[in-house]
Amino acid sequence: MMKLQYKFRWFLLLGILAACSAASAQEVILVANKGLQVTAISAADLRAIFLGTKTRFSDGSHAVPVTLKGGPVHEVFLRHYIGQSPDEFRAQWRKTVFTGQGAVLKAFDSESALLQYVAATPGALGYVSRFSPSDDVKPLPTSK
Secondary structure, three states, rough: OHHHHHHHHHHHHHHHHHHHHHHHHOOEEEEOOOOOOOOOEEHHHHEEEEEHHEEEEOOOOEEEEEEOOOHHHHHHHHHHHHOOHHHHHHHHHHHHHHHOOOOOEEEEHHHHHHHHHHHHHHOEEEEOOOOOOOOEEOOOOOOO
């Protein structure tokens, strides 16, 4: 019986590690409305825009950040670009909204819905795992 419990725990640990490595291997592509004149965004500006401390791009145009509601792409984006867990990000935005310093971010259930919104909204900025030229958005690389 002890051997069975040990094997179960071992397989459970392996499963958790595999899920974590799959999530961290997830590619995230920043996408913006095609009308945006900015061709790259600094990591600091990206973080500030998604945390609500900055509302404009470097060229002065209005920034409209949008997110996914959850999932591996959302988690990787938050950890890699914003430096927060989903819970930390949600708590930070609740505080921002509660204090009147910002409005709730638009969040989408699917990447396709996010892409449609970004394509139709001037200044919109989001992230996906992949897109095609037919999605009518442009990739926005980060610069250091």
